Amino acid sequence: KLKLLGLTDAQVKEIERSGKAKDKVTIYAPTGGIVVERNATEGMYVQTGTRIYSIADLSKLWIYLDAYETDLPWIRYGQKVEFSTKAIPGKTFAGKISFISPIVDEATRTTKVRVTVDNSKGLLKPGLFVDGIVRASIYGAGKVMDASLEGKYIGPMHPEIVQDSPGKCPICGMDLVPAEELGYLTHPEDVLEPLVIPKSAPLLTGTRAVVYVKAPETSRYELREISLGPLAGDFYIVEGGLDEGELVVSSGAFKIDADLQIRGKKSMMNPEDSIEMKGHAGHNM
Known part of the structure; x- marks a missing residue:
């Protein structure tokens, strides 16, 4: 029962060893992170299920970018994204696309693109505005090429996981998928560069x-x-x-x-030459 209340094995053993109840006890959070919200104060009465603190692991962040519909042909899962924020001038960050929304917003004509970012240094803060850039090499009739992914397998939920052979994603356990199944061209030698x-x-x-x-x-x-x-x-x-x-x-x-x-010649709005106009009898035009 004590473990269900949040006490650790070491705390339970200490109580068993001492045989004494304590009027104060330390409750450890089930996960590490940063306190982003405090819902309780000292002396406040709490019940089971009362949220005391909100803790977030900010070592990895999700960034949501708005991609215009004209840019969608060049965006792929797992692509590298470079971005910057005015809150940290002169600094460029990078992440990988982990989700592309299948829906286009009718008002803005944009699609949400989620980017997974390593924030182990803690420089980025939730809520910041960012500007992102995706660079793609294009071959053939607009095919996205990345030769570095030839023969590679990528985590379907974690694009940072790239391996040389099939297997399971070490984070979520899902099967890794070939890069070609994600829309990449990895053999450019047989495809001409686009005009x-x-x-x-x-x-x-x-x-x-x-x-x-x-x-x-x-x-x-x-x-x-x-x-x-x-x-x-x-x-x-x-x-x-x-x-x-x-x-x-x-x-x-x-x-x-x-x-x-x-001049009545062939033009954008006149696919063929216009017929020359002639005046009526007895009149010059």
Whole structure:
């Protein structure tokens, strides 16, 4: 019964040895950590189940980041995240993605991404605002590549656990899973690097994307419809319509297009040349 009340084996043995009851007894917390809330004061009457203190283990923290829906193609479980906080200027911290919410917030168009962080030095505090960056190497038609994970197995709930062979996670006991099952490309030699253009190059109509491409051996630029993939930072991945080495207008394409629209030529809003207008009989236009 004494053990159920929170006394340790050593305390019970001391009572048995002395054979005397004590008017004061030390109750040890079942887990280590930092007192984050005190609910009782000295002399206060407490009953079974009364919360006296709230204790939190802050040696590991969860950080929640908001990822825009356009960034989701590049985010993977287990990726390294670098982040900073204005509360500790000049210092960069790192953690690993341990959960990606399957839901997009309709108001903000963002998804919650949870990052597990080692806080053994105690520098980070719950409630701080942070800014995070995820860097991804992209191959093929927008595939995330990490060659360092080739042949590796990762803990499905603890991304910090990475091993060379199958087994159990030493923290939760779940089976480790191959990195490839988490969406990583680990063999880049068989996949071409993606063709990209600056995000300022294409003109977007809502249903299609066009660019102005330099015509070979001339100083003219031609309108061309292309197929775009996801946006990766400051670049769009091109899935079709352009070849490597072709020159495109990366800045000022809208001015070129506006001039062509005024002249009734082929443009973003005019896929074909406009028919030249003619005046009525007896009138010049």
